[in-house]
Amino acid sequence: MRICIRLIVALTLVFTISYANEQGFLVVSEDVEQNSFSKKELTEIFLGKKLNWKDGRRVHIGYSIEKEPFLQEFISENLGINYRRFKKYWIKKVFAGYGVAPKIFRSNKEVLEFISSTEGAVVFTPEILLKEGIKIAEISEK
Amino acid sequence: MKKLLVFAFFFGTLLANWEEKIDINGYFNFEFEQQIGGDEGTLADEHGSFDADMFNIVFNIRPTDRVRVAADLTWEHGPQTEIEKGNVGSEYAFAEYTVNNSLRVRGGKMFTAFGIYNELHTAKPTTIVVKEPNPTNKIYFLAKNGTVEQTMLYPRWASGVALLGDSYVGNMPFDYIIQMTNGDLDYANQDENQYDKDDNDGKALGGRIRADVTSDLQVGFSFYRDRLNHYKKISGDWEKVANKDVLTFGTQMIWHVTDRFRFEAEYVNGSVDIDASSDKQKFNRWGLQVLPSFLITDKLNLFLQLTAGDPNSNIDKDRVYSYAPGINYELDNNVYIKSDIYTVLSKENNSLLKGKDSSEFRAVLAVGF
Numbered sequence: 114m115r116i117c118i119r120l121i122v123a124l125t126l127v128f129t130i131s132y133a134n135e136q137g138f139l140v141v142s143e144d145v146e147q148n149s150f151s152k153k154e155l156t157e158i159f160l161g162k163k164l165n166w167k168d169g170r171r172v173h174i175g176y177s178i179e180k181e182p183f184l185q186e187f188i189s190e191n192l193g194i195n196y197r198r199f200k201k202y203w204i205k206k207v208f209a210g211y212g213v214a215p216k217i218f219r220s221n222k223e224v225l226e227f228i229s230s231t232e233g234a235v236v237f238t239p240e241i242l243l244k245e246g247i248k249i250a251e252i253s254e255k
Numbered sequence: 256m257k258k259l260l261v262f263a264f265f266f267g268t269l270l271a272n273w274e275e276k277i278d279i280n281g282y283f284n285f286e287f288e289q290q291i292g293g294d295e296g297t298l299a300d301e302h303g304s305f306d307a308d309m310f311n312i313v314f315n316i317r318p319t320d321r322v323r324v325a326a327d328l329t330w331e332h333g334p335q336t337e338i339e340k341g342n343v344g345s346e347y348a349f350a351e352y353t354v355n356n357s358l359r360v361r362g363g364k365m366f367t368a369f370g371i372y373n374e375l376h377t378a379k380p381t382t383i384v385v386k387e388p389n390p391t392n393k394i395y396f397l398a399k400n401g402t403v404e405q406t407m408l409y410p411r412w413a414s415g416v417a418l419l420g421d422s423y424v425g426n427m428p429f430d431y432i433i434q435m436t437n438g439d440l441d442y443a444n445q446d447e448n449q450y451d452k453d454d455n456d457g458k459a460l461g462g463r464i465r466a467d468v469t470s471d472l473q474v475g476f477s478f479y480r481d482r483l484n485h486y487k488k489i490s491g492d493w494e495k496v497a498n499k500d501v502l503t504f505g506t507q508m509i510w511h512v513t514d515r516f517r518f519e520a521e522y523v524n525g526s527v528d529i530d531a532s533s534d535k536q537k538f539n540r541w542g543l544q545v546l547p548s549f550l551i552t553d554k555l556n557l558f559l560q561l562t563a564g565d566p567n568s569n570i571d572k573d574r575v576y577s578y579a580p581g582i583n584y585e586l587d588n589n590v591y592i593k594s595d596i597y598t599v600l601s602k603e604n605n606s607l608l609k610g611k612d613s614s615e616f617r618a619v620l621a622v623g624f
Contacts, residue, residue: 164353164356170320201381212315213315
C-alpha cells in the first residue's frame, strides 16, 4: 500500500513537473501565503495594478527572458495581450510616473537569487530548480 | 556628535537594502529637423538643426511598502547654465501613498493627467510618432494674438494633490485620476512660480478616466478647469485686470484592430472666458489627432499622423491642418529611430501662421533604459 502511494505521488510529481515544463513556472517566495492565482489576479499583478499583498507588504514582480516563447505564451494566455504590447505598456507606465517596472532576469540563477532574497516576490520563469524558500504557484482558469 | 549619530542611523536605515528600494530608469532623445518645402517664416527649421533634445533620469524610491517617491529629472537642449543655454527641470516629483488597488494619494509636482500624450510627450521611446500633436497638446503652435489664444488647453505640469487608482465596472477594468492643483499662470506673466505659490484663491481641477472596453480597445475621457488671473503690463508692472476661465474636455481611443494594425484618435475641445470690462473675450477652440499605424515587421511600424485644430471659434478661416507619414523602427530593445515628413497647412486668418504652409523632414533617435 505504501509503495503504491509513493508510486502515485512520484508519478503525479513527474507529470506535474513535465506539464509545467511545457509552459514555464509561476514561482513565489516562501512568505507569500497565496498558492494559486486566477488570470484576473495575474493581470493585476503583472500590469502593476496590485501593489500590496493582503498583509500590506509590497508585491515584487519579475520575469525571465531566458526562453522568450514561454514568456510570450504566459503573457498572451494570462494577460490577454502580446509581449510587444506588454513591454510598451510598462515603458509608458514607468516614464509617465505610474509605477516601477518588473525585474527582468536572464537566467535561472538570477531568478533563484531574487526569489530567495526578496519577500513578497512573484516571478514567471521557464524553468526552476526547486529549493528551500521557493514555491510554485498554480494558475487557475477563473 | 549625537546629532551626527542620529543622522547616520536614519540615513543607514533608509539605505539598508537600498538596491531593493531605488529603481533608476530614463530616456534620451536626439533629433534633427530640416524644412524641405513651403513658405518662409513658419515654425519649420529653415537651417536644418541637430537638437540635443533630452536626457532624463527617472527615479522610483520606495522607502516603505506603501510609499513611493517618483521623480523625472530632465536636461533639455544641451543645458549650459554658465551661458544660459537649455533647460534643467523636473517633469515631475511627487510622493504617493497606496491605500489599496483602487486608491492612491499623491502630492507634489505632476504632469497634468489629460489625454494620451501629455504625460508621455517627453519620453519619445513610448510614442509611435516623432512629436506629439500640436492641436491637442501645444495650442501655442497654432495661434498668437497677444497672449490669449496661446492659453494652454491644460497646463503641462501642476503642483498639487491627486487621487488615483484602478478598479472595475463589472469585468471591465478602468483607471482614474483626479487632480487639484495651483493651476497655471497667465501666458503673459511668467514671473511667478505656480509650482511654489498660487497667484489666486482658485484651484484647478482636472482628471481622466480610461476604460479597457476589451483587451484591444481602450477609451478615455479627460477634463480640466481653472480660473487664472488675466494680466496686462501697466507702467512696467504686471497688473491683474480680469479673471480668465479655462475649461477643456477631451476624449481618446486606442484600438488594436489586429496584432499589426493600431488606430488611435484624440479630440479636445475647450473654452477661454475673460471677464474684463474693457477686454471681454470668450471663444472656443478644438484640436484633433487621428493616428493609424501598421506593423510591417515586429520592428518596423508605419504611421500616418493627421491633425487639425481651430484656435479661436470666433475667427473664420484660422484653422491649421497637418499630415505626417512616417516610420518607427526599433533598432534594439527600447531603442527607436523615428522619422516623418511633417506638412503644415494653415488658413489665411490664422494669427500665427497667416496662411503659410511648410514641409519638414524630422528624425529622432529615442532610447529608453
